[in-house]
Amino acid sequence: MYYLMDLPKIRSVVSDPSQPDGDRLVLLRVSDKADIPQEAQQFLEKEAKAVVDYKIDLDYDYWTAVLEDCLHVFLPEELREGAPVGFAMTGHIAHVNLNAEYLPYKHIIGQLILDKNKRVKTVVNKLDSIDTKFRFFKMELIAGEPNYVVEHHEADCRFTFDFTEVYWNSRLHTEHERLVQMFKPEEVVADVFAGVGPFAVPAAKKGCAVLGNDLNPNSAKYLAKNVKDNRVTDLVRVSCEDGRDFIRTCVSRVYDDPFPAYTGPKPSRMQEEKERKRLQKLAAEGHPIPPPNAAESTGPRRQRISHFVMNLPDSALTFLDAFRGILVDNERDLSGIYKEMPMVHCHCFTRELDPAKAEQDIRQVRIFVPQTAY
Numbered sequence: 001m002y003y004l005m006d007l008p009k010i011r012s013v014v015s016d017p018s019q020p021d022g023d024r025l026v027l028l029r030v031s032d033k034a035d036i037p038q039e040a041q042q043f044l045e046k047e048a049k050a051v052v053d054y055k056i057d058l059d060y061d062y063w064t065a066v067l068e069d070c071l072h073v074f075l076p077e078e079l080r081e082g083a084p085v086g087f088a089m090t091g092h093i094a095h096v097n098l099n100a101e102y103l104p105y106k107h108i109i110g111q112l113i114l115d116k117n118k119r120v121k122t123v124v125n126k127l128d129s130i131d132t133k134f135r136f137f138k139m140e141l142i143a144g145e146p147n148y149v150v151e152h153h154e155a156d157c158r159f160t161f162d163f164t165e166v167y168w169n170s171r172l173h174t175e176h177e178r179l180v181q182m183f184k185p186e187e188v189v190a191d192v193f194a195g196v197g198p199f200a201v202p203a204a205k206k207g208c209a210v211l212g213n214d215l216n217p218n219s220a221k222y223l224a225k226n227v228k229d230n231r232v233t234d235l236v237r238v239s240c241e242d243g244r245d246f247i248r249t250c251v252s253r254v255y256d257d258p259f260p261a262y263t264g265p266k267p268s269r270m271q272e273e274k275e276r277k278r279l280q281k282l283a284a285e286g287h288p289i290p291p292p293n294a295a296e297s298t299g300p301r302r303q304r305i306s307h308f309v310m311n312l313p314d315s316a317l318t319f320l321d322a323f324r325g326i327l328v329d330n331e332r333d334l335s336g337i338y339k340e341m342p343m344v345h346c347h348c349f350t351r352e353l354d355p356a357k358a359e360q361d362i363r364q365v366r367i368f369v370p371q372t373a374y
């Protein structure tokens, strides 16, 4: 057994190609007859009809998903260790972050990723620079189609966006999930730096009313599309303003133009389709069609913001002073409905790992309004 050919996806017993209905060949792990160890030779002399040569082509296609193996063939020896075998996926785009020494091989690396992964249609190398204002990554195409509009799925929602124009980071999905879990379905959420909607859309899907804002017109455009595609247009209001202006005005906006009351979880597409068919059948049989569910008009309309989300870690802290005085709008005092203050989820960076030291470090950056959470 020890001397048998043992390669993934290659059988060790095959038909003899020169006489397919005749003898079977047992493949050995040697490239030359002379390499057959003595012990095996003795066995073959006794048991085998003959020892013949058999050629196997392990070509490029054989190495299906084994990127590392393929890279080792193409890269010079000194670059093999630590070769960039990992990549992240956003929709159909695979993205890598190549160190300078691998840049001369970027197109080979890109082509290998493309060839070995069916879902990948485009491969980009993320450049070190990031758009300072809107935080999206600059990137260069290294293989595949120059198509950057992706459809990405997160939290049972469908997101479409141009990866070269807006911010998206798939690794934030646990943070998106963590916050959305904290929101109650009947609450109002104001997302100051909403991007294309990874907090706003899933929050609305669970019933929350949402103000989703982003200063990047492309983010606001795709946010509006994602709201529509996920069928939450009645629950999300999209705006494209500077975060500071948004914070200053959103409390009075929701007060003056409240969201409808929470009416329970949204039916799924399947449930809607089932209901449509039921009504169709009733009509076909000549029965009267019942009026649509009247739950919409019951319960108080939603006028009070419960959560602010501020995911712009680089500078969100510097927007906090905009909260001062937002409950007093000209001569109106809106604090009556804000007995319980909104929670402000403000993201920021710190190098400190110890929570106490981290808090101290963060507090040094700014003086906060009292309701701020980190």
Ligand SMILES: C[S@@+](CC[C@H](N)C(=O)[O-])C[C@H]1O[C@@H](n2cnc3c(N)ncnc32)[C@H](O)[C@@H]1O
Residues within 6 Å of the ligand: 133, 134, 135, 166, 167, 168, 169, 172, 192, 193, 194, 195, 196, 197, 198, 199, 213, 214, 215, 216, 219, 241, 242, 243, 244, 311, 312, 313
């Ligand atoms: C780090 S991204 C977060 C996006 C989204 N919340 C997410 O989790 O993927 C920050 C967003 O803030 C937007 N932004 C940057 N400056 C802004 C400002 N002054 N006012 C409003 N939005 C801003 C950017 O366009 C970007 O979409």
